[in-house]
Amino acid sequence: MAAAGDQYASRLDEALRFLREHDDFLVVSHVQPDGDAVSSTIAVRWLLDRLGKRSLMINEGRVPPRLEFLPHAGEIVNYGERKPDRRFRAVVAVDCADFSRIGLVRELFDESYVLLNIDHHPTNDAFGTVNLLRQDAAATAEILFDLIERAGFALDADAATVLYTGLLTDTGGFRYSNTSPNVMAAASKLLTAGVDAYQLADRLLERMTMPQLKILQRGLSRLKFTEDGRVGWLYIVPRDLEETGASGEDLEGLVNYARNIDGVEVGMLFKGLEDGSVKVSLRSAGAADVASIAQRFGGGGHIRAAGCRLSMPLEEAIRLVVDTVRQSLHPTL
Numbered sequence: 001m002a003a004a005g006d007q008y009a010s011r012l013d014e015a016l017r018f019l020r021e022h023d024d025f026l027v028v029s030h031v032q033p034d035g036d037a038v039s040s041t042i043a044v045r046w047l048l049d050r051l052g053k054r055s056l057m058i059n060e061g062r063v064p065p066r067l068e069f070l071p072h073a074g075e076i077v078n079y080g081e082r083k084p085d086r087r088f089r090a091v092v093a094v095d096c097a098d099f100s101r102i103g104l105v106r107e108l109f110d111e112s113y114v115l116l117n118i119d120h121h122p123t124n125d126a127f128g129t130v131n132l133l134r135q136d137a138a139a140t141a142e143i144l145f146d147l148i149e150r151a152g153f154a155l156d157a158d159a160a161t162v163l164y165t166g167l168l169t170d171t172g173g174f175r176y177s178n179t180s181p182n183v184m185a186a187a188s189k190l191l192t193a194g195v196d197a198y199q200l201a202d203r204l205l206e207r208m209t210m211p212q213l214k215i216l217q218r219g220l221s222r223l224k225f226t227e228d229g230r231v232g233w234l235y236i237v238p239r240d241l242e243e244t245g246a247s248g249e250d251l252e253g254l255v256n257y258a259r260n261i262d263g264v265e266v267g268m269l270f271k272g273l274e275d276g277s278v279k280v281s282l283r284s285a286g287a288a289d290v291a292s293i294a295q296r297f298g299g300g301g302h303i304r305a306a307g308c309r310l311s312m313p314l315e316e317a318i319r320l321v322v323d324t325v326r327q328s329l330h331p332t333l
């Protein structure tokens with residue numbers, strides 16, 4: 001909590017008060033949960049256990065297979081598979097930038113529900129009854145680290161493992177620009193508490209499934225560049241997923257192969273969808289503002305990472321977006 005001021009400390013206290021005041025919580029994260037979302041769900045449950053509170057962890061869908069090894073991940077209910085036949089009044093939402101990210105799980109909220117919103121997305125619209133937001137946190141797990149420390153509980157290996165996983169995955173393995181002194185200080189304490197850093201890095205960053213490798217092979221075989229080499233892109237169609245056995249989450253990171261080539265300023269992944277539309281992921285290697293490009297097509301995001309969706313044939317979408325990006329890099333032409 002080194003970089004945080006009094007205001008942050010009082011917001012941590014307010015969040016703890018919320019957890020102490022209520023009982024029988026529903027703990028939710030966003031649809032298609034990532035490492036930070038799953039880890040933060042488990043960390044909240046861990047804290048509620050320490051406070052002697054009842055809780056149920058739930059998500060609209062399943063925990064991705066690569067995260068199933070996390071302690072207590074198997075206790076997160078998949079709402080799509082098993083719907084609890086009761087409602088909850090007290091809710092904790094983690095890593096959700098806005099209310100809609102909670103997905104269908106909102107059907108379980110009581111009419112008079114109260115919600116603690118814990119998140120690090122800059123675009124979070126403070127949809128909670130109580131909001132614990134810190135946009136300079138690298139991960140929601142970083143905020144939960146502070147919350148648990150503030151509550152005065154000593155971390156065990158399980159809690160440390162999930163918190164470390166949130167930090168590791170949301171910083172891309174301590175590589176992104178959000179890798180702050182605070183993150184490293186927290187990581188250091190988590191290692192002291194018993195995290196197996198090698199095992200987590202190996203499982204979460206190095207290991208690949210065979211379908212992941214096959215979809216990567218296909219994607220790379222289609223890499224194309226503009227003549228000046230400043231724009232790179234690749235595409236995936238629904239048939240690729242069928243034939244390789246890959247799932248949507250296996251495409252995560254594919255766009256970076258286009259962006260990472262020397263000289264490339266904008267890398268893109270075009271994903272043809274079953275409904276005939278095209279989802280575009282844009283990544284900037286430096287100066288180019290891909291959020292403003294995505295906005296022109298009704299999308300959005302961050303300056304260096306953005307996305308949009310187009311309703312047109314794949315070839316047309318590629319031509320249109322590549323041309324737009326090319327022109328944005330040569331504003332004088």
Ligand SMILES: [Mn+2]
Nearest residue numbers: 036095139140
């Ligand atoms: Mn996150």
